[in-house]
Amino acid sequence: MSQAESLNIRVAAAPPSATFRMMDRVAARLVSGKEVLDLSSGESDFDTPEHVREAAYRAMQAGATRYTQVAGMQSLREAVAEKFKRENGLATDWQQVIVSNGGKQVIFNALAATINDGDEVIIPAPYWVSYPGIVQLAGGAPVEVACTEESGFKLTAPQLEAAITQKTRWLLLNSPNNPSGAVYTAQELRGLAAVLARFPRVMVLSDDIYEHLTYRNGAFATLASVSPELAERVLTVNGVSKSYAMTGWRIGYGSGPRWLINAMVKLQGQQTSGACTISQHAALTALTGPQDFVSKTREVFRLRRDRLVEVVNAVPGLSCSEPDGAFYIFANCKKVLGTTSVDGAILRTDEDIATALLEDAGLATVHGSAFGAPGFLRIGFSYSDETLTRAAAMLRSFFEQLTVG
Structure with missing residues (x-):
């Protein structure tokens, strides 16, 4: 062989x-x-901010070097839920939150937990390089939709509707976008939501990892907040890597419907048993400490x-x-x-x-x-x-x- x-x-x-x-x-x-x-x-x-590094040191000195719950420490999940409520207007609680080894594992968990062979995943292009590969590893079929420079590299409602088929399971939406820097407005998201409302089987993964790196005036918009009627079909993904210069700490998190989070936790329990305990303590301080x-x-x-x-x-x-x-x-x-x-x-x-x-x-x-x-x-x-x-x-x-x- x-x-x-x-x-x-x-x-x-x-x-x-x-x-x-x-x-x-x-x-x-x-x-x-x-x-x-x-x-x-x-x-x-x-x-990484000094007070965050100090929190990791204090956690180690206090003996916080053992397993946590697979889904993450309750205190961190509570902080994530509070962040989503305070900054994004999402109606969530800590039991609807998972903490993983970076945002990438959150995405992998979600797709692996829900995709069956042949399911299609719509990916607006340009896209983060890992999206198609993760979809393929989960057994799905990436459906790339080209978003031109003239359209601001953003997916339009007509493009979305044309791409949806009976096999469509997910839409992956990344704003601010890597690599283009495109940011969807609330109005643009509502236009996409109007299309999605007609296709109840389609889930949406809203990858907001660059949320705090936006340069225009006005509040950041995310789909589950703009269109709360779709909240039970949206997984909102974020993390501490970009906002707090913590890429190597490997802490990402997501919030969505409890049935989905439970399935992702089950999968994570058979993969990594959870995220690094010390990194979780650092992330807790990043989210709850000074934000300057x-x-x-x-x-x-x-x-x-x-x-x-x-x-x-x-x-x-x-x-x-x-x-x-x-x-x-x-x-x-x-x-x-x-x-x-x-x-x-x-x-x-x-x-x-x-x-x-x-x-x-x-x-x-x-x-x-x-x-x-x-x-x-x-x-x-x-x-x-x-x-x-x-x-x-x-x-x-x-x-x-x-x-x-």
């Missing part, structure tokens, strides 16, 4: 994460002694966004719109497809461009095809001013040296 035949067919068919693949390439270059400037990862350059870190870092990211948008739009062959949320620029690079790099490589695809940027210029980005949107590059701006200054010079130098033909 070959190695391929030894694998589960779903694992064999699922694509690896493009962002983590790029991180591996960056690490390999660094080990080999080559310089690289990494704008490919989805995390803040800020340290969130507003401070958001303003820093806003300034960095403005700066990088200006830089990208001044680079020959690149253009971008201003993202309303998250911390990425989604740059259109279609004008330079077919050109030749200074090392003689023909750049036929956006992946070719990202590869040449890394190999020739030492600058790491992620190609748009990985997000279901060919012809773009995702360039992060969650980095220091010094890093962005160096990146701007690298971008200009690389693209100015491209030749046609």
